[in-house]
Amino acid sequence: MQEQANQSGQPENDNGAAQNSTDQVKRDFSGLLESLKTFFAELLDIRSNTDQDTTIQHIKDDIPFKGHNSWILICSIFIASVGLNANSPAVVIGAMLISPLMGPILGMGMSIAINDVDTLRRSVKNFLVMVGLSILTAFLFFRFFPLRDESSELLARTAPDIRDVLIAFFGGLALVIARAKKGTIASVIFGVAIATALMPPLCTVGFGLAIGNWDYASGAMYLFLINTIFIGLATFLVLKILRFPMVRYVNSARRRMISRIASLIAIIVMVPAGYTFFNVWKESRFRNDARKFIHTVVAPYQFSKGGMFLENLSEINYGKDGDSSIELVFMGDEAIPENVINTWKNQKESEYPVLRDAKLRIVQGGQSDSEQKYNYVHELYESSKKELVNNETKLRLLEEEVERLQKLTYNVDFSSLSKEAGVLYEGVESFGFSNEIRTDFSKTDTIPAFTVSWKENVSQAQRKKEFDKLKEWLVLKTGNDKLEVKELN
Known part of the structure; x- marks a missing residue:
């Protein structure tokens, strides 16, 4: 009987052990989560080591723009x-490090966060004066300085994209967090000054105004405003998260009014910031997809008669109102078939939804004369300055172009050929060579053309005999039976 009782109780004991094991696992897992929560809370906590009063005072001290700051x-x-x-x-980085522009921007973000209208007024006034003086000084420099080349450092500040928004926002976060820490981290402040680059865009605005290029000026000003808005926004958010004390006013009605004004300004700043971020993100998506479309769909196209796709001259134009386009440039006598162009358009619309409304323009240039071909190197360089960021790139592109032009030119060793002609044909007084590029409007060809003039004492009969022999000799030497020989006298 006892054995029977033990056997009947065995399942109950097993269930109890399993339940205890499950409960233990749950307790262990819960303890692990609590440990991780505590670890990350301590790791990421910045409130406990924040000096609020000192931070506010340091930011206020950097706002004034007079005396030393103006000259700096x-x-x-x-x-x-x-x-x-x-x-x-290196020189541009040096200018970023010593620029005092960051002070008023932090002041604006802080004053909105803590409802300090007096500090906001001072920050805005000093900010506008600094920006105006910066643009005026840069304008005068570039207006009267004799060298005004469009360097890659200048052009890089004329077309902001989504990366500039992210750099400004996270740079602003790093800067305010470093400012708020007890014992400010100077290295972070210097690093943010380099990363956010407030000064170069303002100088580029002055450059654009000096040369009369409004696209450069507006693009650079847009980049500067992006930096300003998102650094100010980051300051506002961090100080709110750190619960910096609000400025108290004796008059309760004034306190409420100031609070409403600060909230309104915060909304006014945040809405354009969000709108700007969205627009820059859309443009960045469009340009990335357009470049991918060109690389994967257009560039692999193979020509059968020597045409070529000029990717460096092709343009991606983004229009905020939907007026976007992709312009592809081709050179050569071979035209792109209409069915190939239609296939590209279908692939653009089906595989790249972002590009669906963008117009696809095909520019096909023929090679009808030598001047166009030999001037192409200069055209390529002028149109591709944004791509040519260093001397190695320039050299590589020019070498490729020289190789292409050499294929269009019939080369002879004229020095050796002329010496032989002078020895073999005593009646020849002068001897010349040139490449003539001709077209019948269906194809273009290069014809080697030689010229010869005779000495005065050579008779007409001797001239004809020598001329026929000279032509046969040149055909033999060059291996080209299409060459032409012309008499100059």
Whole structure:
């Protein structure tokens, strides 16, 4: 009987052990989660080591723009302008480090976060004066400086994209967090000054105004406003998260009014920031997909008669109102078939939804004369300055173009050929050579053309005999029976 009782109780004991094991696993897992939560809370906590009063005072001290700060700003403008003009990143970085522009921007973000209208007024006033002085100084520099080349450092500040928004926002976060820490981290402040690059865009605005290029000026100003808005927004958010104390006013009605004004300004800043981020993100998506479309769909196309796709001259144009286009440039006598173009359009619309409304333009240039071909190197360089960021790239592109032009030209060793002609044909007084490029409007060909003039004492009969022999000799030497020989006298 006892054995029977033990056997009947065995399942109950097993179930109890299993339940205890499950409960233990749950407790262990819960403990692990609590440990991880505590670890990350301590790792990421910045409130416990924040000096609120000192942070507010330091930001306020950096707002004023007078005396030393004004001269430091002027010097940094000149340094940045020279660095951009000379295409020297090291000089531009130096100008970023000494620029005092960051002070008023932090002041605006802080004053909105803590409802300090007096500090906001001072920050805005000093900010506008600094920006105006920066643009004026850069304009005067580039207006009267004799060297005004469009360097890659300048052009890089004329077309902001989504990366500039992210750099400005996270740079602003790093800067405010470093400012709020007890014992400010100076290295972070210097790093943010380099990363966000407030001074170079303002100098580029001055450059654009000096040369009358409004696209450069507006693009650079757009980049500067992106940096300003998102650094200010990051300051506002961090100080709110750290619960910086609000400025108290004795008059309750004034306190409520100031609070409403600060909230309204915060909304006014955040809405354009979000709109700007969205627009830049859309443009970045469009350009990325357009480049992918060109590389994967258009570039692999194979010509059968020597045409070529000029990717460096092709343009991607983004229009905010839907007026976007992709312009593809081709050179050569071979035209792109209509069915191939239609296939590209169908692939663009089906495989790249972002490009669906973009117009696809095909520019096909023939090679009808020598001037067009030999001037193409210059055209390529002028149209591709944004792509040519260093001397190696320039050299590679020019070498490729020289190789292409050499294929269009019939080369002879004229020095050796002329010496032989002078020895074999005593009646020849002068001897010349040139390449003649001809077309019958269906194809273009290069014809080697030789010229010969005779000495005065050579008779007409001797001239004809020598001329026939000379032509046969040239055909034999060059291996080209299409060559022409012309008499000059």
